[in-house]
Amino acid sequence: MNAPVTSPVSPDVASMTDELHWLGVAGAAEAIVTGDLSPVTLVTALLKRIEKLEPELHAFIRLDREAALAAAKVAEAEARAGRLRGPLHGVPVGIKDIIDVAGLPTTSHSKVLADSPPAKADAICVERLRAAGAIVMGKLSTHEFAIGGPSFDLPWPPARNPWNAGHHPGGSSSGSGAGVAAGFFPMALGTDTGGSVRNPASCCGIVGMKATYGLVSRRGVFPLSFTLDHVGPMTRTVTDNALMLSVLAAHDPQDPGSAAPPHAHYLDALDRGAQGLRIGFVRHFHERDMPAHPETAAALENVMRSLQLAGADVRDITLPSLIEFGAVNRVILQSEAWSIHAPWLRERPGDYGRLARRRLMPGAFFGAGDYVTANRRRREMIAEVNAALAEVDVLLCASSMDPACRIDDASEVERTYPRQARMPFNVTGHPAIAMMAGLSSNGLPLSVQFVGRYFDEAMLYRVARAWEQIAGMDTKRPPI
Amino acid sequence: MDKQIVDALARRAGLDKALAEFPDDVAAAARQAADVMAKIKAQDEPRAEPWPAMRAGEGL
Numbered sequence: 109m110n111a112p113v114t115s116p117v118s119p120d121v122a123s124m125t126d127e128l129h130w131l132g133v134a135g136a137a138e139a140i141v142t143g144d145l146s147p148v149t150l151v152t153a154l155l156k157r158i159e160k161l162e163p164e165l166h167a168f169i170r171l172d173r174e175a176a177l178a179a180a181k182v183a184e185a186e187a188r189a190g191r192l193r194g195p196l197h198g199v200p201v202g203i204k205d206i207i208d209v210a211g212l213p214t215t216s217h218s219k220v221l222a223d224s225p226p227a228k229a230d231a232i233c234v235e236r237l238r239a240a241g242a243i244v245m246g247k248l249s250t251h252e253f254a255i256g257g258p259s260f261d262l263p264w265p266p267a268r269n270p271w272n273a274g275h276h277p278g279g280s281s282s283g284s285g286a287g288v289a290a291g292f293f294p295m296a297l298g299t300d301t302g303g304s305v306r307n308p309a310s311c312c313g314i315v316g317m318k319a320t321y322g323l324v325s326r327r328g329v330f331p332l333s334f335t336l337d338h339v340g341p342m343t344r345t346v347t348d349n350a351l352m353l354s355v356l357a358a359h360d361p362q363d364p365g366s367a368a369p370p371h372a373h374y375l376d377a378l379d380r381g382a383q384g385l386r387i388g389f390v391r392h393f394h395e396r397d398m399p400a401h402p403e404t405a406a407a408l409e410n411v412m413r414s415l416q417l418a419g420a421d422v423r424d425i426t427l428p429s430l431i432e433f434g435a436v437n438r439v440i441l442q443s444e445a446w447s448i449h450a451p452w453l454r455e456r457p458g459d460y461g462r463l464a465r466r467r468l469m470p471g472a473f474f475g476a477g478d479y480v481t482a483n484r485r486r487r488e489m490i491a492e493v494n495a496a497l498a499e500v501d502v503l504l505c506a507s508s509m510d511p512a513c514r515i516d517d518a519s520e521v522e523r524t525y526p527r528q529a530r531m532p533f534n535v536t537g538h539p540a541i542a543m544m545a546g547l548s549s550n551g552l553p554l555s556v557q558f559v560g561r562y563f564d565e566a567m568l569y570r571v572a573r574a575w576e577q578i579a580g581m582d583t584k585r586p587p588i
Numbered sequence: 589m590d591k592q593i594v595d596a597l598a599r600r601a602g603l604d605k606a607l608a609e610f611p612d613d614v615a616a617a618a619r620q621a622a623d624v625m626a627k628i629k630a631q632d633e634p635r636a637e638p639w640p641a642m643r644a645g646e647g648l
Contacts, residue, residue: 432627432628432629435624435625438620438624439624439625442621450601450602453606454601454602454604454606457603457605457606457609457610457613458610462613465606466617466620468617469606469613470618470620470621470624471621472598472601472603473594473597473598473601473617473618473621473622474621474625478621478625480638481628482628483638483639484631484637484638484639485628485629485631487636487638487639490639
């Protein structure tokens with residue numbers, strides 16, 4: 109196996125016995141390799157944490173307690189025998205419940221699939237995590253079929269935000285965001301079609317990466333939009349995220365969208381800092397197209413100035429309007445989603461929650477010409493983002509325009525959910541990472557997004573790590 | 589969009605049941621589709637290809 113990744117803060121496991129839930133991916137992997145930590149001890153500590161907080165946070169659709177403990181015992185025996193499977197040996201992971209895990213049903217958090225038989229095989233992304241030694245803790249809450257919203261008319265309650273359980277955790281990978289932020293597991297898988305990895309990362313103050321389209325296999329994931337779907341890693345730190353992506357990224361000849369990129373070393377450039385980086389600041393997204401909450405705007409300005417002080421060259425960049433990016437995303441997403449859901453929407457519309465029903469049915473009203481128009485415009489948008497990225501190394505822009513609102517305020521959820529700048533990079537397929545930019549006056553995470561050239565995730569990790577180090581974002585925890 | 593047109597399009601798409609049980613949701617979906625298309629810049633080049641073009645010999 110590869111040498112263990114050194115954690116940015118070397119874990120003193122002995123002094124962390126009561127706080128093992130805050131141990132990160134790299135830290136846990138390192139401690140297991142050195143024999144300072146047993147996978148059974150780690151999983152048991154996390155199960156205790158889950159038992160205490162899950163009744164309030166609802167991150168899980170199905171906690172697979174027995175299987176996780178059994179896998180931890182096997183991992184422990186293997187570690188003792190010096191047979192380490194890979195860089196994630198013994199590290200727990202949560203899986204969004206639109207992703208197949210062998211032996212467990214994939215419900216998509218919907219009555220439509222509530223009685224599904226267990227999946228026969230792991231999705232490729234899960235298979236790769238397990239092959240690297242990860243332990244699956246269970247299946248996680250999502251917005252229904254990754255498109256609904258925080259809904260109360262589904263068979264399971266919606267996940268809540270660990271920073272304030274009265275607020276939503278973002279979505280659609282809501283359980284993934286809530287669970288990572290709450291210390292239920294150090295890493296989770298989410299999916300991102302219009303921002304669904306990056307939204308919960310933004311709302312829960314963690315790190316969410318939507319890598320280049322095709323870098324992570326989608327095989328075994330319930331589709332929402334073939335053109336726009338991505339699978340992404342969610343963690344509490346940038347280093348952990350890079351480590352997780354290094355396991356996930358691979359060509360899959362049976363995924364028609366899979367890419368075969370040159371081998372990348374996501375961890376190598378992590379600590380090179382911001383000196384000499386050329387950063388394009390896409391101000392018009394949050395200043396003109398969708399004026400952001402003042403605290404979000406101030407936080408973005410602070411990130412920009414901090415990176416400038418650290419030696420980056422920052423200049424303003426103009427891209428197409430966020431409104432038009434969003435429209436192109438919606439036409440493609442909803443047309444393709446309709447092609448998947450039409451039979452169920454025709455026969456059993458009442459088995460969907462109201463939000464998913466409303467968000468899936470527009471696809472019935474687009475014409476073939478609309479779909480082609482959106483894809484033509486998409487091609488132009490890709491060229492425009494590529495042109496911008498020829499001038500700079502990375503783009504800096506908003507992720508969410510507002511901190512997470514109250515989960516029980518339906519009109520505020522409806523108003524704030526579309527106020528985001530993530531959809532553009534599903535449309536173009538460029539890699540994008542979202543993370544915490546600060547805290548609002550009421551103690552909720554604010555967010556920032558960095559966007560890079562195709563397959564240059566290493567550059568995104570470098571700038572994200574630079575910001576993380578400047579602001580100490582990897583040390584901020586929700587008050588639970 | 590006119591209600592009669594919405595109803596006709598919904599029936600053509602096979603959404604009779606949704607139309608009977610959730611008429612407001614069907615109307616909202618139709619409205620959303622119309623609004624979204626209005627936000628995309630008109631194409632002035634009818635020969636422009638959408639993305640991605642087919643690449644023979646690649647992929648499956």
